[in-house]
Amino acid sequence: MKSFIAILAFATVANAGTRIEHDYQTQFGALTLDNACVTATTVESKTPTKHCVKLVPVVRGEGDQQYTDWVCAQYSNSKIVYSRSYTATVCTDLQQIGYGEGGSLECVKYEQVAKFIPTTITVREVTEHGDSSNWPGVSKSFTFPSCN
Numbered sequence: 001m002k003s004f005i006a007i008l009a010f011a012t013v014a015n016a017g018t019r020i021e022h023d024y025q026t027q028f029g030a031l032t033l034d035n036a037c038v039t040a041t042t043v044e045s046k047t048p049t050k051h052c053v054k055l056v057p058v059v060r061g062e063g064d065q066q067y068t069d070w071v072c073a074q075y076s077n078s079k080i081v082y083s084r085s086y087t088a089t090v091c092t093d094l095q096q097i098g099y100g101e102g103g104s105l106e107c108v109k110y111e112q113v114a115k116f117i118p119t120t121i122t123v124r125e126v127t128e129h130g131d132s133s134n135w136p137g138v139s140k141s142f143t144f145p146s147c148n
Contacts, residue, residue, distance in 0.1 A: 021137065022123045031080050037147035038084065038119055044147050045080040052076075084117040119144055 020033060028036070028043065030051035037046050054074035061067055093109035121144075126137035 017129070018125060018127045020123050021126055022121050022142070024117050024121060027082060027086050027117060029080070029082065031082065033123070033142060033144075036144055038117075038144040039147050041084055042147075043082045043084055043117055043144065046145075046147070047079075048077050049080050050075055050077050051080060086115055086117075087112050088115050 022033070030049055031043065031045055032049075035045050035047060035049060037044055052072035052074070053076045054072065055070045056073040057068045058071045059066055060069050089110050090113050091107035091109070092111045093107065094105050095108050097104055097106045120141055122139050123142045124135075124137035124139050127134050
C-alpha cells in the first residue's frame with residue numbers, strides 16, 4: 001500500500017507519463033488523493049492546500065473569435081473540505097438510434113440522483129507513451145485514511 005501511495009504522490013505532482021483517474025474527480029476540485037482523508041460526512045485535505053477562491057472572466061481573442069476565459073484572481077492556502085454527499089445527473093433511458101453500423105445509443109432521459117463518496121474507491125493508473133496510453137489503465141483500490 002505504501003508503494004501505491006508513493007505512486008499517487010508522484011503521479012499527482014510530477015505527472016511523469018502516469019496519471020491517476022477515479023470516478024469522483026469532479027467532486028474533489030483541488031484536492032488530491034495523496035492529501036485526502038475522510039470523516040463520516042466530508043473528504044478533507046490533510047494539510048493546507050493552495051486553491052483558487054476567486055475566478056474572474058477575461059475576454060480573449062478578437063472579433064468573432066472572442067471567448068471568455070476564467071482566470072484565478074485570488075488564491076488561498078487553507079484546508080479544503082468537501083461533502084461526501086452530492087447530486088449527479090445520470091442517464092436513465094438509453095435508446096438505439098438508427099440501425100446497423102450507423103446506429104448508436106443515445107440517452108433520451110436524465111435524472112438527478114443522490115450519491116455518496118465511499119471510504120474505498122477504485123482508481124485507475126493510466127500510463128501514457130507519446131500519443132498512446134494503456135487507458136482505461138490498471139485498476140486498484142484506494143482507501144482514504146481517517147481524518148481523526
